[in-house]
Amino acid sequence: MRQHTTAEWQALDRDHYLHPFTDLTKLHGNSSRIITRAEGVYLWDSDGNRVLDGFAGLWCVNMGYGRTELAEVAARQMQELPYYNSFFNTATPPTLELAELLAELSPPQFNYSFFTGSGSEANDTIVRMVRRFWDIQGQAGRTVIISRDNAYHGSTMAGASLGGMDYMHKQGGLPIPDIEHIMQPYWYELGGDLSPEEFGLRAARELESKILDLGADRVAAFIGEPVQGAGGVIIPPPGYWAEIQAICKKYDILLIADEVICGFGRTGAWFGSDTFGIVPDLMPVAKGMSSGYLPIGAVLVGDRVAHSLIEQGGEFNHGYTYSGHPVCAAVAVANIRLMRAEGIVERVASDTGPYFSKLLQELAGHPLVGEARSVGLMGALELVADKSSRTFFPKRGDTGSMCRDFALQDGLILRATKDTMLFSPPLVMDRSHIDEMVELTASSLDKTAQALGIL
Numbered sequence: 001m002r003q004h005t006t007a008e009w010q011a012l013d014r015d016h017y018l019h020p021f022t023d024l025t026k027l028h029g030n031s032s033r034i035i036t037r038a039e040g041v042y043l044w045d046s047d048g049n050r051v052l053d054g055f056a057g058l059w060c061v062n063m064g065y066g067r068t069e070l071a072e073v074a075a076r077q078m079q080e081l082p083y084y085n086s087f088f089n090t091a092t093p094p095t096l097e098l099a100e101l102l103a104e105l106s107p108p109q110f111n112y113s114f115f116t117g118s119g120s121e122a123n124d125t126i127v128r129m130v131r132r133f134w135d136i137q138g139q140a141g142r143t144v145i146i147s148r149d150n151a152y153h154g155s156t157m158a159g160a161s162l163g164g165m166d167y168m169h170k171q172g173g174l175p176i177p178d179i180e181h182i183m184q185p186y187w188y189e190l191g192g193d194l195s196p197e198e199f200g201l202r203a204a205r206e207l208e209s210k211i212l213d214l215g216a217d218r219v220a221a222f223i224g225e226p227v228q229g230a231g232g233v234i235i236p237p238p239g240y241w242a243e244i245q246a247i248c249k250k251y252d253i254l255l256i257a258d259e260v261i262c263g264f265g266r267t268g269a270w271f272g273s274d275t276f277g278i279v280p281d282l283m284p285v286a287k288g289m290s291s292g293y294l295p296i297g298a299v300l301v302g303d304r305v306a307h308s309l310i311e312q313g314g315e316f317n318h319g320y321t322y323s324g325h326p327v328c329a330a331v332a333v334a335n336i337r338l339m340r341a342e343g344i345v346e347r348v349a350s351d352t353g354p355y356f357s358k359l360l361q362e363l364a365g366h367p368l369v370g371e372a373r374s375v376g377l378m379g380a381l382e383l384v385a386d387k388s389s390r391t392f393f394p395k396r397g398d399t400g401s402m403c404r405d406f407a408l409q410d411g412l413i414l415r416a417t418k419d420t421m422l423f424s425p426p427l428v429m430d431r432s433h434i435d436e437m438v439e440l441t442a443s444s445l446d447k448t449a450q451a452l453g454i455l
Ligand code: PXG
Pocket: 058, 118, 119, 120, 121, 123, 152, 153, 154, 155, 159, 225, 229, 230, 258, 259, 260, 261, 286, 287, 297
């Protein structure tokens, strides 16, 4: 790679690069941070500053940076067979190995994978697959997929339609037809006087009302992230998922657990569905499957749908050039083997997850923090104007951005969704890294409170 000064990289950025999810008018290339290298849980920018990555890249670098094992596997596979497709009745060994491994790791009803290049593509696949499934059952009228407000399911036409972000729907004429949204189980913001459990049941029962409004014979599936990630690490109250599951069963609606963030150890189990006792029919996965080293996603297809597609479906007219890409698949296999060899999921469950939770709860005493919550190694702090009444700041987003910027100046990457600070560190973080992450967070909270005149 060429050597440039930061200013030169930024000039190239301004002249040639359109960033995703970025205010292209205000921010375009002006002050982009150029990340040049990484090791373990740290990143370095082009000015030589070291930052602790509290966000695992973008919820994905679960095994941390600089894992030579993964680089070596990729190099070997590139030399042996860099590409071949899975169309026309062909397959490649790494793809088959990955499919076998996923069948082994996932809950018992999952034995088949359909590979994609990303989480968004996995969700696009799901929309077509569930509609195809009902068509095969002779119930072609079941086309509606019910999702939730403030969900994130990707940025393609179907992914963004399934998502519940209004600001995404406004661009590009979304949602596509037959996608409906119900309330999210976000007690802190929407729970009012109800207890979390009461509110969780209320939010879940909106699914039943929506099904009855639409007519069950029109509803194909319900989709939800076990824990909403991009929406703000929203952990549903106890009882929520059991109620959703029961409603899906009652009306024979397929249940889709979007495991793109929760999958591969994030919640302290291999899948968020394991943590929350969900028994889904389909699970989109991506991100942590390869620790982000190469782009790969999949739909894990439960036996009910898979057997129907195989036994009755004929051709499923869907697939991507890079479905089952052998190099990406080889890296995913190596990544999963590494996770197993290092006992990472068990460590998150029994050691680093509980330790992180304990330290995060200590921050709940800070004057700015209304709630601290976490599961495994994903967590959130709600920054609020008034803790006792759960009142947010009038202009939501400013306080979170300020806190995020203070953290970055001090060498920690956090993400802010409105005024909710989000944590999703690499799963390889040890206790000393967690100490460092929480100490830097505490000092950015203090600086934010001082800037607001609260401390
Ligand atoms: N489902 C979920 C639950 C996700 O979090 C996707 C699907 C789409 O995956 P791809 O690989 O197509 O990006 C995601 C992605 C954020 C942020 O700002 C989150 C995601 C992507 C980009 C930004 O938190 N999640």
